[in-house]
Amino acid sequence: xxxxxxxxxxxxxxxxxxxxxxxxxxxxxxxxxxxxxxxxxxxxxxxxxxxxxxxxxxxxxxxxxxxxxxxxxxxxxxxxxxxxxxxxxxxxxxxxxxxxxxxxxxxxxxxxxxxxxxxxxxxxxxxxxxxxxxxxxxxxxxxxxxxxxxxxxxxxxxxxxxxxxxxxxxxxxxxxxxxxxxxxxxxxxxxxxxxxxxxxxxxxxxxxxxxxxxxxxxxxxxxxxxxxxxxxxxxxxxxxxxxxxxxxxxxxxxxxxxxxxxxxxxxxxx
Amino acid sequence: xxxxxxxxxxxxxxxxxxxxxxxxxxxxxxxxxxxxxxxxxxxxxxxxxxxxxxxxxxxxxxxxxxxxxxxxxxxxxxxxxxxxxxxxxxxxxxxxxxxxxxxxxxxxxxxxxxxxxxxxxxxxxxxxxxxxxxxxxxxxxxxxxxxxxxxxxxxxxxxxxxxxxxxxxxxxxxxxxxxxxxxxxxxxxxxxxxxxxxxxxxxxxxxxxxxxxxxxxxxxxxxxxxxxxxxxxxxxxxxxxxxxxxxxxxxxxxxxxxxxxxxxxxxxxxxxxxxxx
Numbered sequence: 343x344x345x346x347x348x349x350x351x352x353x354x355x356x357x358x359x360x361x362x363x364x365x366x367x368x369x370x371x372x373x374x375x376x377x378x379x380x381x382x383x384x385x386x387x388x389x390x391x392x393x394x395x396x397x398x399x400x401x402x403x404x405x406x407x408x409x410x411x412x413x414x415x416x417x418x419x420x421x422x423x424x425x426x427x428x429x430x431x432x433x434x435x436x437x438x439x440x441x442x443x444x445x446x447x448x449x450x451x452x453x454x455x456x457x458x459x460x461x462x463x464x465x466x467x468x469x470x471x472x473x474x475x476x477x478x479x480x481x482x483x484x485x486x487x488x489x490x491x492x493x494x495x496x497x498x499x500x501x502x503x504x505x506x507x508x509x510x511x512x513x514x515x516x517x518x519x520x521x522x523x524x525x526x527x528x529x530x531x532x533x534x535x536x537x538x539x540x541x542x543x544x545x546x547x548x549x550x551x552x553x554x555x556x557x558x559x560x561x562x563x564x565x566x567x568x569x570x571x572x573x574x575x576x577x578x579x580x581x582x583x584x585x586x587x588x589x590x591x592x593x594x595x596x597x598x599x600x601x602x603x604x605x606x607x608x609x610x611x612x
Numbered sequence: 613x614x615x616x617x618x619x620x621x622x623x624x625x626x627x628x629x630x631x632x633x634x635x636x637x638x639x640x641x642x643x644x645x646x647x648x649x650x651x652x653x654x655x656x657x658x659x660x661x662x663x664x665x666x667x668x669x670x671x672x673x674x675x676x677x678x679x680x681x682x683x684x685x686x687x688x689x690x691x692x693x694x695x696x697x698x699x700x701x702x703x704x705x706x707x708x709x710x711x712x713x714x715x716x717x718x719x720x721x722x723x724x725x726x727x728x729x730x731x732x733x734x735x736x737x738x739x740x741x742x743x744x745x746x747x748x749x750x751x752x753x754x755x756x757x758x759x760x761x762x763x764x765x766x767x768x769x770x771x772x773x774x775x776x777x778x779x780x781x782x783x784x785x786x787x788x789x790x791x792x793x794x795x796x797x798x799x800x801x802x803x804x805x806x807x808x809x810x811x812x813x814x815x816x817x818x819x820x821x822x823x824x825x826x827x828x829x830x831x832x833x834x835x836x837x838x839x840x841x842x843x844x845x846x847x848x849x850x851x852x853x854x855x856x857x858x859x860x861x862x863x864x865x866x867x868x869x870x871x872x873x874x875x876x877x878x879x880x881x882x883x884x885x886x887x888x889x
Binding site for chain 1: 630634637638641642644645646648649664665667668669671672673674675677678681682694700701703704705706709710711733734735736737
C-alpha cells in the first residue's frame with residue numbers, strides 16, 4: 343500500500359474534480375462548475391486559468407472582473423501552496439501521459455532506446471511565449487484551439503466528438519515518441535505553472551543519509567532532472583518543474599524522500 | 613582560442629536554430645488558428661458580442677451551456693428529466709471554433725427564457741448582459757439578436773398557395789417578428805396567399821420558426837446577422853426622415869478613373885476601338 347499512496351490520492355483527486363465538473367452540467371451541481379478556462383467553486387468563488395487569461399488579454403479583449411479575480415486566486419494558490427501541482431493532481435491529460443509512461447517502462451522502450459531526443463525540455467517555455475504572441479496576432483486564445491487539456495475536460499463534460507483523436511495523439515507521442523514528451527517538453531500550460539509554482543511552500547524533501555542510491559525515484563520521475571540532489575545533498579526539490587506528484591516518495595524504500603514545508607526563514611539564516 | 617571560437621559558433625548556430633524553429637512554429641500555429649476561427653454560419657447565445665470580438669473574449673468555460681442545460685424550464689413534463697439544452701460547446705469535428713457555445717435551431721432552438729440563465733453566468737463578458745437590459749434595468753430577452761430568420765420563398769409552401777402558418781404560430785413574438793401578409797392568389801382567382809414576413813426590428817433569431825417549419829429542409833431559417841443583413845451605406849438616405857437625412861454627412865465620395873478616360877478624349881473611344889467585325 344505504501345508505494346502507491348500518493349498515486350492513489352492523485353487519481354482520487356483528479357477523478358473527483360472531473361466528476362464534480364461533469365455533474366455540474368449533467369445534474370446541475372453547484373460544487374464546481376465551468377471548465378479549467380474559468381470555473382465557479384461552490385457557485386460563487388471564481389477560478390480561472392492564468393495562462394488562458396493572459397492569452398485572451400493578449401488578443402486585446404478586456405476580460406470581465408470575474409475571470410481576472412479567478413486567475414489571481416489560482417495564481418496565488420499555486421504560487422504559495424501547491425507549486426506545479428495542477429499538472430499531476432488536477433490535469434486529466436496526466437492520466438493519459440502517466441499511462442503512456444507506465445507502458446513505456448513495461449515494454450522496456452527506453453532500454454531499446456526508442457527515444458528521439460530532438461526535443462529539449464525548455465521547448466515548452468518557447469511554446470508558452472509563442473502562444474501569447476500568436477494570440478495577439480490572430481486575435482484568439484491560440485493554445486485554446488488545440489489544448490488537449492481542455493479538449494479532454496470538455497470531452498468528459500459535454501462529449502468528445504473528434505476531439506478524442508488529440509488525446510490519442512498525445513498518448514502515441516508519449517509512448518512511441520519522446521519520453522514524457524507532452525508534459526515534460528511541450529505543454530505551455532505546464533510551463534506556465536512551473537514558473538508560477540516556483541516559490542511554493544509544499545516541496546519534496548530529500549534525506550541523503552537515508553538514501554541507498556537505488557535510483558528508483560529517478561526512473562519513475564517524469565521530470566527527473568529536478569532530482570539532481572539524490573544521494574548527494576539533503577535539500578529540498580526546489581525546481582519549479584517538479585509537479586509535486588509524489589511518485590518518488592511512493593517508490594522510495596528507504597524513507598529518504600517526503601513532502602515538507604519550505605521555510606524561507608531558515609534559508610536566510612544559512 | 614580556437615576552442616572558444618568553436619563554442620561561439622555553436623552557440624550562434626543553436627540560437628539561430630531555436631529562433632528559426634520558433635518562427636516556423638509561430639507561422640504554422642498562426643495559420644492554423646486563423647483557419648479554425650472562420651465559421652461564419654454560427655449562432656451564438658443571447659447577448660453575444662460581435663462575432664470577431666466574441667472569438668477572442670470567450671474563455672470556453674461552458675458556464676452558459678451548463679446554465680442552459682440545467683434551467684428550471686428544461687424539465688420534460690412527462691418524464692421529469694432534463695431535456696437536451698439549447699447551447700452546445702463546439703467540439704472537434706463540429707468545424708466551429710472549439711470550445712465556444714453555439715446552437716442549432718433544427719436540433720434545439722432557443723426558447724427565450726425570461727430570466728436568461730445563460731447570460732449573467734458569463735465571467736468574461738463575451739455575453740454582454742448590458743445589451744439585454746430594458747429601460748428599467750431588467751433583463752429582457754426580446755432585446756436579444758442571435759440572428760435573423762430568412763424565408764426562402766421558392767420552398768415555402770405558403771408561397772405556393774398552400775395554407776401553412778407553422779412558423780407564425782411558433783414565433784414567440786408573433787405579430788411583431790413574424791407577420792402574415794395576405795395576397796390574392798391569381799392562379800385560382802378565389803384564394804389568398806398567406807405569406808410569412810420576417811421583421812428585422814423584432815426578430816431575435818431564436819429559431820423556433822425554423823424548428824417548426826414543415827418542409828423537408830426548413831424554408832425559413834436563422835442566419836447570423838452579419839450574413840443575413842445587407843447595408844445600404846450612407847449614400848442612400850430616407851430623405852423624408854430628418855434623422856436619417858443626417859447620415860449623408862458620413863458619406864465619403866470616391867473618385868474613380870477608368871483606363872479609357874486616361875487615354876484622352878472620351879469622344880474618340882468608339883473610333884479607337886478598332887475593327888468592329
